[in-house]
Amino acid sequence: MIRFDGAGKRHPDGTIAVEGLDLDVPTGRITVLVGPSGCGKTTLLRMVNRMVEPTSGRVLLDGTDVAELEPAKLRRGIGYVIQQAGLFPHRRVIDNVATVPYLLGWDRKKARARAAELLELVGLAPETGKRYPFQLSGGQQQRVGVARALAADPPVLLMDEPFSAVDPVVRAGLQEELLRLQSELHKTVLFVTHDIEEAVRLGDQVVVLREHGRIAQLADPHTLLTAPADHGVAAFLGRDRGLRGLGLRPARDIAVRPLSAGLRYGGWELVLDDERRPIGWIDRDAATAALHPVAGFHPENDTLRTALDAAVLSPAAVAVALDGEGRATGTASREAVLTALGAAPGTTAHGADAKDEAGAKDGAAKDEAAAKDGAGRGR
Ligand SMILES: Nc1ncnc2c1ncn2[C@@H]1O[C@H](COP(=O)(O)OP(=O)(O)OP(=O)(O)O)[C@@H](O)[C@H]1O
Ligand SMILES: [Mg+2]
Structure with missing residues (x-):
């Protein structure tokens, strides 16, 4: 479990990105952070892998303050996927996916075999591995980004608007793929989006954030849609929130x-x-x-x-x-x-x-x- 324990981040220029957040992110489930631009979503995510150090409070990973863990080692246990995939442009797809295994000192053959396995897992043809990122569509690049994050089989996955740069049809496909993967892999996923539709589709729990990372509501998708905490959340969910459940419910x-x-x-x-x-x-x-x-x-x-x-x-x-x-x-x-x-x-x-x-x-x-x-x- 990831626990934010009064976690806050005040930048040197005085900007408060996040203030005193308490939040539990349960193991093996998908927790989605959703909220307007600038409300602190990326900051929260990066506190987990120490790309941002909190200025108050703590972030605990399975009970250990991440501040006590060596960053490089910590990050090996945490997959990180960002918008536009963030692939290395001059490396072939297969070597992009094998990045962490190489860092872990696996021999080349074993690392590439693992990468090939992952490409298949995220629904890409084996030949894709030989290509360079620019030779792939946006949706394919995102899949490579997910494969790379999964390479060392980390228990935790941080995903920062991973699907927001692709068109709606590709996006729906990627969401479905993530749910399929999750049903097999059971990672602890912290997923950021500002698309409420995506949030209710993917989240086991959804955290609606306001400015400074304040929690407006934390609920499962059904409760969120049917019982928004206040007018602000209801407005954020949109007018057709009652019908959204149609595509969600089995x-x-x-x-x-x-x-x-x-x-x-x-x-x-x-x-x-x-x-x-x-x-x-x-x-x-x-x-x-x-x-x-x-x-x-x-x-x-x-x-x-x-x-x-x-x-x-x-x-x-x-x-x-x-x-x-x-x-x-x-x-x-x-x-x-x-x-x-x-x-x-x-x-x-x-x-x-x-x-x-x-x-x-x-x-x-x-x-x-x-x-x-x-x-x-x-x-
Ligand atoms: N290095 C920095 N110095 C000062 N302020 C910063 C810095 N980094 C982020 N901020 C501010 O912290 C706040 C939260 O930023 P953050 O990137 O976490 O927002 P976000 O919710 O991810 O937004 P978006 O949806 O646009 O990605 C913003 O007001 C931002 O301007
Ligand atoms: Mg962000």
Whole structure:
């Protein structure tokens, strides 16, 4: 764990960058610092690896004041990733990644083998290693920056706006990659951004900072979005904060209903093949048996956003839940998706599990009724 214990930084010119900060950064989790420009985010990050020395208070790493540790040794246990990756321009990618192993005195072959392994880990082709940084896209350079920070397998990763110089699509890819890596590596990550969207997407906990590194709120993303501490934080989160959870929350939080008897949903019938894979929706009142496409979602992999999209696209106003083989396992109404969005994480689907069979059937009937009298007919 990293602990800021009354940590402060006053510059010789009198500027107060950070004042008396108390903050715990838990081991193996991602803590995101977010806040306006100049509020002290970079200063805080650099206090951890002693690139900035606090002028008051202390920073403890697993209980030891970092001031007592030799900087070079301290930094070997801390990966550091910055905006624009900060790669050495005259070194090949592979040697950039192997920087710390070389410093640690590994032989060249072993260091390069480790670097090649890391390039693969961050999703870069092996040939990338032979190139120079300028021959890479911005997104690829950021991946190299992450690989380099991970080279000596440090338990702590400091990331200072690592993805802010790339376009939104590449950025989303890098964020996903970081979450995938983290699910395998479980580093203690301190991540700085001024993008609230990025903060709630990545953070196990999010620290909203004000001037002088004062904490406006420290919370998990769901709590932050649904219960901002004050008007200032709410304004910082933006007007659509209620809907932001859609892309964050897993679809498994939806209370999925079993398939209704006869696969009837209002005036629509769900047609399945022999394997129970959806083929289409049929309008039972129409003269022709035209099939309308079925939009589905995977409760285990998708977010609420995908499920809501599927429910909105469906003529019967329900999204079809699919298992790994694409077989229909149940349905979710638009209301069920929105209920999951409004509830505390992990509560809705469990509530449904606890219900007995009759309750579930009852629910299916309700869904059918909703489809009948709601906007379900869609035409
Ligand atoms: N060497 C220095 N001397 C004087 N003031 C400094 C120095 N370095 C930083 N500051 C000031 O400390 C404050 C915090 O700076 P810091 O770089 O930590 O902000 P930040 O939150 O990372 O901002 P940004 O989002 O723009 O990167 C700012 O007001 C900055 O001007
Ligand atoms: Mg900064």
